[in-house]
Amino acid sequence: MLAGLSAVCYILWASLGAVMTVGTFFPHAFAEHCGVRHPKIRGMLMLMEVHVSFRSEMPMHLLVFKCLVVKLTAWLGGFGYWVPWMVYYALDIPTMVACVFFFWEMLQDKAIIQQTLTSLGSTDTLTHFMDLPWLLRLVNPAWRPDQVLKYPNICYATHDEVKDAIRQTNNVDVQYKLRLDVYTPAQPSKKLRPVILHCHGGAWIKGTKDIFYPYQKLLVSQDGWVAVNIAYRLAPESPYPAHLYDYKRALRWVKKNIHVFGGDPNFVVLAGDSAGGHLSAMTAMTANDPEWQPGFEDVDTSVRGVIGLSAAMDIQGDQYRKQFFLDRVMVQASVEQSVLDYHSPLARLQKKEMADNKLVPYLLFAGQRDALVDVSVGRHFKAAFQQVSNECSLVVLPTSHHIWYIFWSPRSFYGAQLIQSWCRRLHLPYDKNK
Incomplete structure (x- = not known):
């Protein structure tokens, strides 16, 4: 038997x-x-x-x-x-x-990522995963460095904003979506350190802030950055653009409070994977726009750069994506085309709604085997971006799928090193002028 x-x-x-x-x-x-x-x-x-x-x-x-x-x-x-x-x-x-x-x-992706480093003018050389310390760490996909402190579940919304969220959803548990985690080096720095603010993916309807990404582990443990992971309200209970409002509120909290954790509020880089990449781009593109920061219109919400991991920079590239965003994310039968264009980062660039002085540097990763966000989205975004600015770098990984960046693997290890190098170069001029 x-x-x-x-x-x-x-x-x-x-x-x-x-x-x-x-x-x-x-x-x-x-x-x-x-x-x-x-x-x-x-x-x-x-x-x-x-x-x-x-x-x-x-x-x-x-x-x-x-x-x-x-x-x-x-x-x-x-x-x-x-x-x-x-x-x-x-x-x-x-x-x-x-x-x-x-x-x-x-x-094979090591050569592609090294080539990207060289094209960016970097002299950094990728550490091989076969180096014994890293080889041992890759055996444990969830490995995290010891010299990092975590401050979890900090509420970034005001009391009134929490009350409004509960009233709108009739769900008291929605308040737990208005929280963030802060990761800092265990050894404090004498000067404020740059901040990376990450927004998780999940198609705007699911996901968690509780993932400490490989690239964040390198930035915090080796470069002394402060990492912040945010949660936000999800559709269909909280239709879009509730997500964008929450991201702005989290950024407001960072600008006002991150110095307490050793972070520099004047140097914040946004990052996001999948739907979080879309929200990061929208947050950067609507910097200081009072329409999206009601009650804190005077707060500076400008940022220094955006990192997109399999980022959904186009919400209407085909009929399936467009219908999904309408039905499941905005929870509306139909909206004006202009609304969809406004909330699609790619469309905003193609319609030339963004001036050069309103665009920050972008680093995007796309996988050719990604069936959720087609590689063409990243390519079209970069092409449209280059019509305005040359500060967009796209890394196409020929054999990667949608979620390649969550756990340690040779690919995520090399990709994390590229992000680390890109962030160093982005921060260097600011650091010299301080």
Whole structure:
């Protein structure tokens, strides 16, 4: 009985793994074939991208786990039948080979990222992940440095703003979305340090601030930056633009209070992944606009730069994205086209609504295998940006998926070093003039 059950479980598990491996190689065709791009079931596309992203970023961990499963199945007697053996040779061994290939693909991104560093005028050289300290850390995808302090769950909204949020949603728990975490070096600095303010992704409807990203770990532990991760109200309970209001409020809190944690309120860089990249761009593009900072119109909300990781810089590039944003994020049947254009960073650039003096430097990452935010979004954004300013850098990672930046992997390690170098160069002129 136990042998038969283990055989069935192994067959199902190995078959699903083989299917998802194919999806990792061909995500766009896989998404089209499965029909998961439709707005009503876009959540399935998100789940698929999360799965294949982890498969692509942690293939060696998966390989070890698969070997353990095979050993366990054999110990339970599951290979006493011929079907599991057939699945093992026909599906599981090719999947294991694919895991090794995925790892090799990640290593090829080092050359691309090093080339980007050189094009930016940097003389920095990427540290290889095979250096023993980093190799040991990559074994633990969630590794974090010891010399970092965390100050969690600080409310950034005023008392009246919290009351309004509760009244609008009739949900007292919404107040927990109006909070942020601050990460600082354990050893205080004699002078105020630059600040990186990160906004999480999740398609504007989910997500968490509780991820300490690899690039933040390098900036805080090695360069002494202060990192801030924000939560914000989510749709459909709180339709957009509640997200933008909250981001502005978090930035207001940083400008007024971050000096207490050793951060410099005059040097703040925004960062965001996926939907958070969209919100970061919108926050930068509406700096000091009183329409989006009611009650604190006089607060300076200008920033020094924007980093976008698989950033959704276009909310209406195709019918699926546009319908999803209307139905699930704005929670409206229709709006004026001008409203969508205003809240789409790409459209704002294409319509030439942004002057050069209102644009800050951008560093964007895009993956060619990203089925959620197509690589063309980043390319079109950079092309439109260059019509106004040349301060936009785009890094295209040929084999990366949507979520490549959350846990330690060779790819995220090299990408984090590029962000670290870009931030250093951005801060250097300011630091010299202080």
